[in-house]
Amino acid sequence: MSLDDAEGVISPEEMQTIKQSLENESLNSAAEKIQKYFDQLDKTVLNMAVTGVSGKGKSTFINTIRGLGDEEEASAPTGETETTMDATPYSHPKFPNIKLWDLPGIGTEKFRPDQYLEQVGFQRYDFFIIISSERFTCNDANLAREIHKMGKHFYFARSKVDESLRAKAVRKNDYNETSTLKLIREDCITGLQKLGVESPRVFLISSFDPEKYDFTLLQEEMEKDLPQEKRHVFLLALPNITESVYQKKKKALQSDIWRVALLSGAAAAVPITGLGFAVDVKVLKREISKYYRAFGLDKASLRSLADRVKVPVEELRKVTKSGIKEDLTDEIVIKMLTKVAGGGLMASKGVASMLPLFGSLASGGIAFCTSYCVLKSCLEELAEDANLVLLRAFPNEAPKGKCV
Ligand SMILES: Nc1nc2c(ncn2[C@@H]2O[C@H](COP(=O)(O)OP(=O)(O)OP(=O)(O)O)[C@@H](O)[C@H]2O)c(=O)[nH]1
Ligand SMILES: [Mg+2]
Structure with missing residues (x-):
């Protein structure tokens, strides 16, 4: 019009x-x-927590949601060495009421599994994204259970899918993207089931290619689970x-x-x-x-x-x-x-x-x-x-x- x-x-x-x-x-x-x-x-504030073992792509994911590359001034630092040592909030550059919290990896000396949620101040978060670039670990599963007990939502995100697909494509002559994605998903799900997580759902993502795989689906699920008043703020801030x-x-x-x-x-x-x-x-x-x-x-x-x-x-x-x-x-x-x-x-x-x-x-x-x-x-x-x-x-x- x-x-x-x-x-x-x-x-x-x-x-x-x-x-x-x-x-x-x-x-x-x-x-x-x-x-x-x-x-x-x-005044509506939304606090999203991103957690997982060091190096799995938490900070990169946060930058992508904030619409930033890794090298920008306001970006969360990323890299091969352990970079996230404390719970660090990153405001969305355009909608500052949205905060993405870069949480330190669970299971390090400073953050013991049994005290982790307490240490990172779990009450403040609206939901948690648990990231891993391989199978999820026992710590991830325990964390999910604790979050669930507290009545909050969590999402398992299998990161760096682009990298995994590339590696498979080089190694296999009969490489097929759809079946490889299916295998990655099944592997994560059975792994989590073995760790006692009931009907786990895993989102396959690449923070480098957010338009592909399950990135959009993950955003849609997060949106659905939010109360009405927070949904509006969340939606506007999405990349x-x-x-x-x-x-x-x-x-x-x-x-x-x-x-x-x-x-x-x-x-x-x-x-x-x-x-x-x-x-x-x-x-x-x-x-x-x-x-x-x-x-x-x-x-x-x-x-x-x-x-x-x-x-x-x-x-x-x-x-x-x-x-x-x-x-x-x-x-x-x-x-x-x-x-x-x-x-x-x-x-x-x-x-x-x-x-x-x-x-x-x-x-x-x-x-x-x-x-x-x-x-x-x-x-x-x-x-x-x-x-x-x-x-x-x-x-x-x-x-x-x-x-x-
Ligand atoms: N190919 C690919 N690489 C990624 C992806 N996400 C992160 N990486 C790379 O993985 C490395 C670690 O990423 P970070 O985002 O720093 O990981 P982190 O979980 O924040 O690590 P800590 O801060 O040490 O806990 C970096 O070199 C990233 O560029 C992805 O989706 N695809
Ligand atoms: Mg980090």
């Missing part, structure tokens, strides 16, 4: 939700409740490795559009010259910036992608339909609002039918509808742009091929 075409933008279900939220409420008190909802969302991640992000952001639109037209909104209604541009700008970050189109993400693929950042910007700028300014947002307000959109059926909800506050309704259209078209365009940028960055791979 473009800014020029917003017919039927509000679905009947959404209309119902908005009606309910405005029923028996003034615009201001509805906005107050919405503000509380966003404040709560901002953009598949089309389905984009779609989920888009859906999550879409569900908040009416709230942001209502908030931007309420309380402290400032009239904008030439528009004839009041909008809080900051509220819109904050939300659109969130879209940029979620889709990897913010300044830092684009720079880092450009560096990685050795393409000038301007080349990446050039392929976008929205013509994303280095910085999102108030002026850019006002331009979008003006375009929508002047484009005759208010006459469109879906949007116009919202106006009576605002009663005597007709300008509140117009502000709402205009902001709604701006956010919706921005979201659509940026989701599409993210794909275009990936195509430019990795011309020889499918758009879902790499993460931003």
